[in-house]
Amino acid sequence: MKKVTILLTLLLAFSFGFSQQAFKSGEKLVYSASYNMSGLMTELAQVSMEVNRINTSKSSLLHLKCKASTYSKWDNFFRIRDLYETYWNAKTFRPLLHKRSIDEGGHTKQVKYVYNRPETVKSTVVRKHMTTNKNLSIGLETFDVISTFYQIRNMDIANASPGVKKTFSILFDEEEKPVTVTYIGKETIRVAGFGKKECHKLYVPVEGGKFSGYIWLTADANKIPVQFKFKIPIGSGQLRLKSAQGLAN
Amino acid sequence: MRTIFILLGTMAAILAVIMAFLPFGSIALAPALLGLIFGFFALKMGKDKGKGSAKFIIVLSVLAGAIAVVKPLVFKNEVRTDQQFEIREQESRQEAIEELEELENELDELESITDSIQ
Numbered sequence: 001m002k003k004v005t006i007l008l009t010l011l012l013a014f015s016f017g018f019s020q021q022a023f024k025s026g027e028k029l030v031y032s033a034s035y036n037m038s039g040l041m042t043e044l045a046q047v048s049m050e051v052n053r054i055n056t057s058k059s060s061l062l063h064l065k066c067k068a069s070t071y072s073k074w075d076n077f078f079r080i081r082d083l084y085e086t087y088w089n090a091k092t093f094r095p096l097l098h099k100r101s102i103d104e105g106g107h108t109k110q111v112k113y114v115y116n117r118p119e120t121v122k123s124t125v126v127r128k129h130m131t132t133n134k135n136l137s138i139g140l141e142t143f144d145v146i147s148t149f150y151q152i153r154n155m156d157i158a159n160a161s162p163g164v165k166k167t168f169s170i171l172f173d174e175e176e177k178p179v180t181v182t183y184i185g186k187e188t189i190r191v192a193g194f195g196k197k198e199c200h201k202l203y204v205p206v207e208g209g210k211f212s213g214y215i216w217l218t219a220d221a222n223k224i225p226v227q228f229k230f231k232i233p234i235g236s237g238q239l240r241l242k243s244a245q246g247l248a249n
Numbered sequence: 250m251r252t253i254f255i256l257l258g259t260m261a262a263i264l265a266v267i268m269a270f271l272p273f274g275s276i277a278l279a280p281a282l283l284g285l286i287f288g289f290f291a292l293k294m295g296k297d298k299g300k301g302s303a304k305f306i307i308v309l310s311v312l313a314g315a316i317a318v319v320k321p322l323v324f325k326n327e328v329r330t331d332q333q334f335e336i337r338e339q340e341s342r343q344e345a346i347e348e349l350e351e352l353e354n355e356l357d358e359l360e361s362i363t364d365s366i367q
Contacts, residue, residue, distance in 0.1 A: 032326065042274045046328045056346060058353045063342070072329035073272035081334045083341060087349055096352060097345055101337060114352070 022153035022223045025053035025062065026246035029224065033068070035237040045070045045080055047239060049149070051246075053090065061096070062088040064146045078105045086146035093154070098144035113144055113171065123174050134174060142169040142176050153223045157183065157200050179206060186219055191226045192242055194218075199226060221249035251294040258287030258306035265313035269320070277317035284310030 029049045034041040045068055052063045068082040081103040086095050100111040110126040113136075123134045143151065148170050162185040170177050184201040191197045199216035200223070206212060213230035217223045224247070228239040262284035268277035288306035295303055 037273065037276050038279055040274065040276045040279075042276060043326050046326070054346065056349050056353060059349075061349065063345075067338070069328045069331065069334065071272075071326045073324070073326070075329060077272070081331060081337075083334075083338055085341065085345065087345060097349060099341055099345060101341060114348070 021248055022221060023051050023150065024246065024248040025051055027051045027248065028243075028245045029241060030243045031239045032242050033237065033239050036235050041238065043071065044074055046242075051150070054087075060090045062090050062093075064088060064150055066146055066149070080104050084146050086144055086150075088147070088150075093151070095144060095147040098146065100145075111173075121171065125174065136171070136174060138171055138176055139169055142171050144171050149225075152217070153225075155223075157217070157223075158219070160200070179204065184214070187216065189216055189227060191218075192240065193244070194226070194241075197226065222247050251291055254287045254291035254294065255302050255306065258284050258291055258303070258310075261287060262306045262309035262313065265310055265317070269313040269316040274321055275317050277313055281310045281314035281317065284313070 027050065031047040031049075032043050033045040033047050034043045036042075047066065047068045050063075050065045050067075052065070054061050054063050064086045066082075066084040068080055070078065070080045083099075083101045085099045087097040088095055095113075095115050097115065098111075098113040100109075102109050108128060110124075112124040114122040114124075116122055116135075118140055119137055121136045121138055123132075123136050125132045125134075148168075160183045162183060164183045165180050166183075167178055167180045170179065182203045184203050186198055187201045188196050188198050198219040200219050202215045202217070204213050204215065211230070211232050213228060215225055216227040217225055224241065224244055226241040230237055261280045265277050265279075265281035265284055268280060271277075284306055288303050288310060291306065292300055292303035
């Protein structure tokens with residue numbers, strides 16, 4: 001699951017430049033996650049991504065949240081309850097706080113990154129019997145999983161040429177992970193509730209192609225990630241959009 | 250040869266039944282199909298008196314296949330309401346807001362830096 005999470009994270013981290021706001025507070029995307037078992041895709045979990053505005057005493061923030069829960073039929077075999085959250089400054093669109101709380105088949109872990117920009121992040125990792133605090137030195141353009149996910153939505157890829165590559169950096173498990181992503185081109189796919197949609201297709205090889213994946217973003221102002229396909233050494237899987245609410249455009 | 254088909258057919262049919270009842274979706278169709286094939290060959294090779302086992306394998310395989318097909322249509326994928334997870338979510342949000350309140354001064358500083366850059 002961890003490897004899949006990393007891969008999906010990397011799939012989403014891609015940039016060619018900023019465009020108009022592709023999402024707004026109130027947006028909710030729901031996906032169905034499947035894993036390939038003996039050639040047949042078996043649905044395992046539901047993944048949801050939400051954007052909500054919250055206010056502190058001095059600021060307006062965006063709360064970006066990703067939840068993953070196994071379908072009830074799987075709960076007795078391998079129960080997953082993952083929560084990824086990032087709080088953004090609503091004006092600058094830069095992260096202030098990232099939290100990750102995972103429960104995967106009884107394995108639990110909590111991670112917290114407090115952005116102390118311009119160059120450090122205070123990291124707190126809580127495992128079953130141990131809490132670790134660190135100050136991490138990171139690049140100015142290194143972001144957590146969720147931040148990267150939503151930043152891609154605001155990237156301008158409308159006029160990108162096939163074959164264009166972009167290297168970027170993601171902070172995951174207290175490490176900066178550089179990844180090069182390739183823009184494949186446009187492709188029309190069928191999306192639940194939307195019919196056939198023209199999409200931008202991106203390719204993401206990880207660790208020299210040991211892990212790899214594709215992501216499809218709708219070729220419109222919302223740039224909704226409608227489908228992900230990934231391959232890992234022990235199989236393959238996909239995420240497909242089930243529903244989308246509160247779209248910005 | 251017929252004994253081998255019956256043995257393989259029985260194993261495939263039992264596996265198909267088990268997988269049909271477990272949440273593996275339509276994956277149970279694979280062993281069900283194998284059970285059907287082995288059962289069919291065992292039936293063809295058997296004499297009139299010894300066809301009972303082969304017929305049993307075929308019936309079991311068809312039953313498992315039917316369950317594998319019908320079950321996903323009847324029982325939809327759904328996420329169980331998990332109060333513990335909801336509480337964890339609420340607590341996480343509350344802790345984050347408290348932490349962000351404490352970071353307000355740093356936030357102001359960050360905004361002023363960003364404004365000056367822009």
